[in-house]
Amino acid sequence: MLQEAMRFRFADRRHAGKVLAAQLRAYAGRDDIVVLGLPRGGIPVAYEVAKALGAKLDVFVVRKLGLPQQPELAMGAIASGGIRVLNEDVVRWYRVPQDVIEAVAQGEERELARRERAYRNGRPAVPIEGKVVVLVDDGLATGSTMRAAIAALRRLKPSRVIVGVPVGARETCEELGVMADDVVCARMPAAFSAVGLWYADFSQTTDEEVTALLQDARGVGTALGSRS
Helix, strand or coil, rough: CCCHHHHECCCCHHHHHHHHHHHCHHHHCCCCEEEECCCCCCHHHHHHHHHHCEEEECCCCCCEHHHHHHHHEEEEEEEEECCCEECCHHHCCCCCCCHHHHHHHHHHHHHHHHHHHHHHCCCCCCCCCCEEEEEEEEEEEHHHHHHHHHHHHHHHCEEEEEEEEEEEEEHHHHHHHCCCCCEECCCCCCCCHHHEEEEEECCCCCCCHHHHHHHHHCCCCCCHHHHC
């Protein structure tokens, strides 16, 4: 697996976005496409996809609602636009009281609001009702965040939801096909572990970089916008 990763890994997220964009070129030039990036790592990828497709770019902030005793297990999610989705099966199985759900949700809502303020800087969200939405992240391992994002996004009534990632576990990419209208995984390695293994540079994307890329995509000149 290590040898495969060394041969096929991306230079960084911007490079990965260009590779992914090539596989999404059937959507280029359409006026009904919106590209949404999952922060923070999905934004540099989504930026390159939106630029190549000539589409609008926006951020879709999703916060998983983890069980207090098992934070990695999602009992639901909240997302941009005041969306809340609960996994009723998990809530019933673990008998999660409503007050616990509310306490977890309130904590995540504060972080979601902070990110919305930081990334949007007062700008309204790009309308997506009736649009074909390309939902982008930097990779798929278990896919839990992407599943939450799709479920939340459906509440906003897009006409179609396309999942796009540069690299992902084959099983996860195939499973997401049940939730999304289409799934484009540019690379699905035979042996998959951590997403970061497939990048030469997988350094953390900062809030400042996210904000700069979103501004540049909206026509506000920044040095990032001209960087190759």
